[in-house]
Amino acid sequence: MAAVAQLQRQFIEYTTSLHNEGYLDDQFTQLQKLQDESNPDFVVEVVSLYFEDSEKLLNNLATALQQKIVDYKQVDSHVHQFKGSSSSIGAQRVATVCVHFRNFCEEKNLEGCVRCLQQLKQEYILVRSKLEALFRLEQQIVQAGGQIPMME
């Protein structure tokens, strides 16, 4: 039982730090609240979709910015999608980079766009690894017979 309590404490601390550091915002908590017995893997499912979608978008963005003549409308459209899904799952830092990215698109600033894409990749990789760590912690708690604490 001590093992479970320790894991639960770790989970709470980790989740709290992710919020404090701005990786996740309240929208992620909303997702967690939607998870229940009828849909016990809801958060993992949605986040997995987000990972798949994000990777496609990052590839599309790289391709779009490599064109001889860059179609900024197309680039902006991809970033808009990315911003939308990031906001919907609570990936706050990713969404923030998207906002800057869209400004550069409007200005047709290629250098700015390329820089933002790099930042976007970094922030995405960061949030992905943190979410994966969080899910691993959850699995450990469940395997040890405990319940995942509800974050407020």
Next chain:
Amino acid sequence: MSIEYQEEDVPHVLAVDDNLIDRKLVEKLLKTSSCRVTTAENGMRAMEYLGLKENQQQNSINGNGRKVNMIITDYCMPGMTGYELLQKIKESALLKDVPVVIMSSENIPNRINECLEKGAERFILKPVKLADVKTLRRQLTKC
């Protein structure tokens, strides 16, 4: 008969959004609020589902249309925007009384006013939260 009654009891909502993650989220929010949900990935698919065709005169009952109690749609979609979908619905004799809710990630007052003036029931700012859907749900039970 009793099965039909139970089905009538649960509102049927059509959720339209081109973003896969948003679609899944809205669907879950609605299901959590005891709604039956059908999703569509764009305006054209939504219109097909509702039995609306581009140039059809909407005076006859279209046997191919399905009954929905509410339509919730994203504003920014490729091809047909949520506003255009709203227009088509309001122009339809069959569907004009179905409440239409518009969602958008962008807080643009002109856009909001435009939609409300066209007859949208409500404008919700994304990301959509459970509280937003609960409010809508309460309204649906009053219908």
